[in-house]
Amino acid sequence: MKRLILLSSLLLAACSAQPDQSANKMIVVGEEPAAPPENAPAMPPTTPPRPAANVAVPDREIVSEGPIDPKSAQGAGQVVQTYFALVEAKKFAEAKKLWGSAASLAPDLSAFREYHAEVYKPGDTEGAAGSIYVTVPVKAYGETTKGEKFEEPQVVTLRRVNDVDGSTAEQRRWHIAKIDTPPPTH
Template sequence: MKRFVLPALFLAACSQQTPQDEVANAPETKLPATNTPAPEAPLNPPAPGEPGGLPDDRTPVLESPIDPKSAQGAGQVLQTYFALAEQGKSADANKLWSEGAEKLDLSKYREIHANIGAPGGMEGAAGSSYVDYTVQLYGRLKDGKEFKSRGTMTLRRVNDVPGSTEEQRKWHIYKADFA
């Protein structure tokens, strides 16, 4: 009896399909198409000194405490503005503009970044101080297209004059001119 059991087991083993055979003999199935967009290229703004980049100013940044009334204090307002814009907090960002100023339309950007240059000279007129900053914007529009722009943003604060409020004596973005 032992003779017949071994050949029968051998034949049974040969007729069973292995998982590899099942995959090879399975009918071809097509995977559903995915709508995953191709990865986007990294954003690379022009470097300082290149066309569209910030001026190639190698003046070191001050590392001492910043006087909030100084031009560097105005620069901190711009840094805060663009940090909020990058986070999609446009309502909070817009609070940093002067009352009645024509604000940047942040709603057209899917992703926005800024490089902020050194301050220009501080000027005064009619009880207020003004300072200009060169700003390089880059990122992606809502449709995914990359953009780069360079312009000037002007900040304004009311000087410490009688009758001025604490809020008026803070730097606010007064205007933006971008190409």
């Protein structure tokens, strides 16, 4: 009989216990939480959960952080990034070396107080007469030495020789062949 009374007391106590309100809390990211009712007990502050490390950011392409094949289109993109980093640092002679045999076509960028570029995803590689070409879109912007601001799209074309007998390591590296400013779209 004592056991039955004890069991009944425990069940009654369990049924009348208040549920843990913190477990029922819903966290909505990006919205302000609703104000608690005036008679609600003070709750300790909570920290919203962190997103998982592998959650993709919408509208952005995830680029591999692994090694990049220097012969790939992404390798050509790195050459363009290096070129514009050297230009931004005003290391024009070093930047001109990335033009290879087309160095005489390299623009004189010394007339700019500031020169920056956003380098975008390279296009697909295309082969022609023993060479491979790739284009890399860029948005160049900055300020001239006269104080004029500018912003213009550009397309950088890079070339490298295919891995053919008799080609040198230098010929098999990506080199800038030309930089075009496309005509404005109407």
